[in-house]
Amino acid sequence: MNDFSELENELRKLRPASPSPILPERVEEAMLENCRVFAAADARFMAKWRWRFIGAPHKLALGFGLAAAAVLLLLAQISREERGSAAKESAPVSSVMATRPTSANEFIPAGATQVVYNPRDEGLRFADGSQQPLRRLRYQTHQTWQWRNPTTGASLRVSYPSEEVVLVPVSGQ
Amino acid sequence: MENIASHEDWKSCFSEVAPGLLLFARQWVQSAADAEDIVQEAFVKFWRRNHKIANRPLLYAAVRSIALDVIRRDRRRARREASVFAEAEPAIDPQFELEDDTQSALAAAVDSLPHDQREVLVLKIWNELTFSEIARALDISQNTAASRYRYALASLRKSLQPQ
Numbered sequence: 001m002n003d004f005s006e007l008e009n010e011l012r013k014l015r016p017a018s019p020s021p022i023l024p025e026r027v028e029e030a031m032l033e034n035c036r037v038f039a040a041a042d043a044r045f046m047a048k049w050r051w052r053f054i055g056a057p058h059k060l061a062l063g064f065g066l067a068a069a070a071v072l073l074l075l076a077q078i079s080r081e082e083r084g085s086a087a088k089e090s091a092p093v094s095s096v097m098a099t100r101p102t103s104a105n106e107f108i109p110a111g112a113t114q115v116v117y118n119p120r121d122e123g124l125r126f127a128d129g130s131q132q133p134l135r136r137l138r139y140q141t142h143q144t145w146q147w148r149n150p151t152t153g154a155s156l157r158v159s160y161p162s163e164e165v166v167l168v169p170v171s172g173q
Numbered sequence: 174m175e176n177i178a179s180h181e182d183w184k185s186c187f188s189e190v191a192p193g194l195l196l197f198a199r200q201w202v203q204s205a206a207d208a209e210d211i212v213q214e215a216f217v218k219f220w221r222r223n224h225k226i227a228n229r230p231l232l233y234a235a236v237r238s239i240a241l242d243v244i245r246r247d248r249r250r251a252r253r254e255a256s257v258f259a260e261a262e263p264a265i266d267p268q269f270e271l272e273d274d275t276q277s278a279l280a281a282a283v284d285s286l287p288h289d290q291r292e293v294l295v296l297k298i299w300n301e302l303t304f305s306e307i308a309r310a311l312d313i314s315q316n317t318a319a320s321r322y323r324y325a326l327a328s329l330r331k332s333l334q335p336q
Contacts, residue, residue, distance in 0.1 A: 011298045012299075
């Protein structure tokens with residue numbers, strides 16, 4: 001590399017052309033513009049997330065409120081149906097009920113399903129004060145209830161997950 | 174090293190590197206105005222991303238990348254970097270502030286160098302990057318950077334020898 005040291009010195013004496021005097025101003029302007037754009041973007045980002053975080057409890061409250069109202073309406077409807085069924089002594093839930101004369105606002109049970117999708121054997125247990133072993137079975141299910149208004153043809157269906165624990169006496173083992 | 178983004182006097186920083194950056198950008202574009210556009214964009218991008226001045230190979234890599242984008246965008250023909258280099262035309266605006274005929278001959282000799290040698294020479298001589306930094310800026314190996322530099326100097330010496 002030493003062979004070229006003289007040539008390197010000559011090259012270093014060559015001065016690159018200077019930038020135009022307005023270039024630093026242009027760069028400064030671009031930087032300021034950049035800052036403004038980023039500040040605006042940050043503000044938008046913060047506003048969005050503030051709404052998400054602060055707005056979340058309101059939205060949750062609204063969701064819970066609606067869910068609670070739906071459950072209350074459902075329970076009221078079921079209770080009314082049960083009272084009506086008891087009075088008329090018509091217990092079975094079947095399509096026969098759909099033929100029963102009803103008022104325009106009356107819904108009658110039209111079906112119920114229970115899908116077990118996760119049965120689990122939790123082993124043997126002893127109930128308090130008992131010598132007899134019990135096998136505890138836990139079922140996770142998905143239940144669906146359906147009501148129908150035969151007059152208007154409108155139907156109402158409610159589905160929800162549920163869990164059921166069954167204790168089965170073990171004998172003869 | 175100081176961070177350019179938090180550097181209160183970024184102008185002094187810029188004025189220090191701007192001539193070398195412009196010269197580097199001029200390896201791809203003919204006009205000084207285009208080169209200034211490229212340098213401005215690269216410097217602002219570098220500053221915005223909060224890079225440290227110690228990472229200056231990134232600054233040169235940004236200049237190079239933006240310059241190649243400009244060429245591709247404007248000419249709408251170059252698909253590969255090699256073809257861009259092959260089609261690059263000699264500069265029109267002077268790249269150096271020349272004082273005498275000797276310097277003119279030297280500048281002309283630099284202009285006539287193959288592109289890959291010239292960009293290494295520009296980074297080494299007028300931007301004072303190490304071979305390691307040049308390798309990072311150009312995405313080549315350090316040995317390649319060093320050998321291109323030696324070839325450039327050998328070519329210059331040969332072209333400057335009296336006939």
